[in-house]
Amino acid sequence: MINSCKAIEITNLTKLYANGRGINDLNLEINQGEVFGFLGPNGAGKTTAMKAMTGLIKPDRGDVKIFGYSIRDQYELAMSEVGCLIETAESYPFLSAWDNLKLQARYYPKVDTKRIEEVLELTGMLKYKDEKPRRFSLGMKQRLGLAAAILSKPKVLILDEPLNGLDVEGMIEMRNLIKRLAENESITFFISSHLIHDVELTCTRIGVIYDGAILNVDYTQNILQNYASVENYFVSEVERNGRI
């Protein structure tokens, strides 16, 4: 049951590693239907934040709520409407693409073979459904990972560098797919990327993370009114905070 119009609420999220890196006191609210872009250089804390959001790591402090359900205390409920692709798209190398999705479909009573076929078609993987991922290229693995992420028709999609390994054609297809899902099915996206141009083209709101802290969050429309591009905005935000 959806009991809040806020799709994602991140409160005081902190996770610090022994080397001092990580995220510190992150606070964010993502509204339903938004395509949120999480921008930051390598090592800024994007993946750490996304891992904490999906329960892959336990934060030192703070919490993440998805449609009001806490990832710490109500994990199954919180994740029931979430699809994700974190860091690299993993799949069982000894199972075919179809079997990989069939295994994951077991967690969702509404997902049937028709839906598996549908997501394979959407991601351009239908013709490889009987092949094993050990023979797939990085781009094909990424497509299969995305198929697994959207399999359950989630209301929230958390994607960490979803365009990794995709060719130009694949990037354009993926961008269009994200836009289509956001517009037609009101899916909320939380996308991290270091490809600023893609974030500019896809996301409706952008947050900049640097050194484990959020520098600023603004709507893409507002950013483009004040800056020539999101890249200029990103550089300016980082400079303004005295970190370049």
Place this chain on the structure above:
Amino acid sequence: MAAFKAAFLNELEKLYKKRKFLVALFISLLVIIAGQLVIIGIRSGFGLRGVGSLEFPVLVLSIVINTILPLFTALVTIDCFSGEFSRNLMRITLTRPVSRFKIFTAKVTAICSFIITNLLLLFLLSALAGFLFNVHSATFTSWSKILLAYLVSALPLFLLALLLILLANIIKNGTSVFFASVILFLAMKAAGVLLSQYSGLLMTTHLDWYKLWLADFWPWDKILRQFGLMLGYGIMLFTAAFYLFDKRDY
């Protein structure tokens, strides 16, 4: 319960599709054929009776319980945990709407199912070989006792699996877990001989507890004592292994 069922079915399917199950079955069959050939050789070469149909499955159990069964259990358990940790495959399950406790329990249950299936297959194959090639000397009661001996042998193997799961959650590398478990197994075997007064406390000693169930009159005091010890070990190992599995960052 639905999430646990899905996780359990997935673990079983992964086990089956990795063909480890079929390899285990094939090696079990080889062990029985080799054992039977030895018995036939003894009988025809030395004129000795060897074993009757009833003794053959017990002979097989006494050999496999200390050799191939712990080995198969180790390989499957390490693959199920260390294999998935090292290739980041655990993330596939962890990012689904299923709690870590259910994932952990589903994995443990799948490993236990593998152990029981392996034992039952060994029993069926050895019983069949016993019937076909050896002197018929069995009654229904004695067969049911042997089946029970095979089934109760699962308990110490469950403990071994839990110990391996604990090691897999402490040591990162699967190969290191395997070698650590082999060294630990041999050390416990050696300690059982060298420190015989404490051997009752060692996990490896419990591997032979099936012998208690083969007695004409079951020694309840010994059975209960060993069962209590194994239960205690089981609870402690399960709790410690789950604690580490739950605290882990993926």
